[in-house]
Amino acid sequence: MAGELGVLNALDVAKTQLYHFTTIIIAGMGFFTDAYDLFCISMVTKLLGRIYYTEPNAPKPGTLPPSVQSAVTGVALVGTLAGQLFFGWLGDKMGRKKVYGLTLILMVVCSVASGLSFGSSPKSVMATLCFFRFWLGFGIGGDYPLSATIMSEYANKKTRGAFIAAVFAMQGFGILGGGIVALIVASIFDHKYNAPTYEENAAASLVLPQFDYVWRLILMFGALPAALTYYWRMKMPETARYTALVAKNAKQATADMSKVLQVELEVEEEKVEKYTGNERNQYGLFSKEFVKRHGLHLLGTCSTWFLLDIAFYSQNLFQKDIFSAIGWIPPAKEMNAIHEVYKIARAQTLIALCSTVPGYWFTVALIDYMGRFAIQMMGFFFMTVFMFALAIPYDHWRDKDNKFGFVAMYSLTFFFANFGPNATTFVVPAEIFPARLRSTCHGISAAAGKAGAIVGAFGFLYAAQSKDPTQTDKGYPTGIGIKNSLIMLGVINFAGMLFTLLVPESKGKSLEELTGENEGEGDIEATPQEGSRFPNAATA
Secondary structure, eight states, rough: OOGGGGHHHHHHHHHOHHHHHHHHHHHHHHHHHHHHHHHHHHHHHHHHHHHHHHHOOOOOOOOOOOHHHHHHHHHHHHHHHHHHHHHHHHHHOOOOOHHHHHHHHHHHHHHHHTTTOOOOSHHHHHHHHHHHHHHHHHHHHHHHHHHHHHHHHSSSTTTHHHHHHHHHOOOOHHHHHHHHHHHHHHHHHHHHHHHOOTTTTTOOOOOOOGGGGHHHHHTTTTTHHHHHHHHHHHSSSSOOOIEEEEEEEEHHHHHHHHHHHHHHHOOOOOHHHHEEEEEEEOOOTTTTHHHHHHHHHHHHHHHHHHHHHHHHHHHHHHHHHHHTTTTSOOOOGGGGGGHHHHHHHHHHHHHHIIIIHHHHHHHHHHHHHHHHHHHHHHHHHHHHHHHHHHHHHHHHHHGGGEEEEEEHHHHHHHHHHHHHHHHHHGGGTTSOOOGHHOOOHHHHHHHHHHHHHHHHHHHHHHHTTOOOGGGGOOSSOHHHHHHHHHHHHHHHHHHHHHHHGGGOOOTTTOOOHHHHHHHTTOOTTTOHHHHHHTTTTTTT
16 A cells, blocks of 8 residues: 555655755754754853852852753753654644744744843843753754654665664764864954963952853854755655655645656555555554554663663763863863863864764664664663773773873763664654654654653763762862763663664665555564564564
């Protein structure tokens, strides 16, 4: 039925064409913006503390109170979780394209508004910032299920994994871009004002008022790439799978894809009517039939994404704390506020350039050869190994002569996160669920991931702030908190390996084969549990 529709077959067997790359760029720039906006906050939180929480003539620079830092760091993640659930559901109800532009508008407006956060007191400025970052996250959340679903439904089955992973790989460039923008802005302000260090400033006064512009400019720049792609998003036609299988409009689906593929396709209204009238393919998300066919699959995608994001977001959002702990970033009192932004951004940029970005593109290159299952299992395994290798001999790594070894090993955990589960947890939910539930299920899986990110952001913050009693005079998180956090992240990554056994392999199959929508082929109804545990099984 569905798999026999000419328009869908044409998409499945299409050679790689310009429209594939156009779709990657259009959807990928959303992810560039997503990553930029979510992770750039970690480069300015220390600056916010120095600007708004340093008292006149204080003996050392101010820091954000734990509750404020938790809110500033985590509120966008809460908004992202809500946006993933809402826009994932809306994408199946109204269509992918109709709500695709709305998410971009939210990101543009709220990126600018975040940088314009106002208030008459530090508390009011932080409250305004948190308000706009929540809605920024809400827009970002919608981009996850919509971009993944659109790319999966446009791609051919031979290279579908690479195309979806390429969209997600733009996240790496977003992280890198955030670091580069912070380096440029910090350099400009440092060169212009040449502020003294905190120790050199005998009056121990507040940082220069002009430094308030630094964090605002860094946050607002995130609006630019999203704004540039809005026009092209609005020109994209709705995906054929939604138009034919959900909206039940065979004529429109054929017309749209004839333009995209630049071939003449036959309108097959009778086949679409036959498919959409089949009760076997009309079960809902909360039905027994869905649980029977896809219950373990949804558990697998949700649990692995949840566990992965605890580790991934902990590492990304609190790199500055870990690098301070091992002495790679000097104590705050030895730097002025702009030098601190520069050094944090430099550290995060080097990590992104040397490990994060390459990891994403290794996945793009190999996912359709190795398969999703193998890459995800391998990634979790090496993340586990490197986390324990950092945590167990932690005192060894804290020695200044060994700090570069620590950074190198820490970088490898990022590499295998991205050449591993950070990419595959995004790809698989866009492939294994029926068209009418695909965006919803991807949104649920992604929201489970953001729940893990929230656990990581808030949990790691408090764990990292516990002080080693022998090092209390150094003024930054050390010892007990960091070590125990790394051990916990290793345990979490190991659990991710176990839950990966629930995730099916989707390499080389059409979406309709994977979901059982294609009558007589790939019907997962008979053995959903067995098929989910063996990556090369015939069933999905």
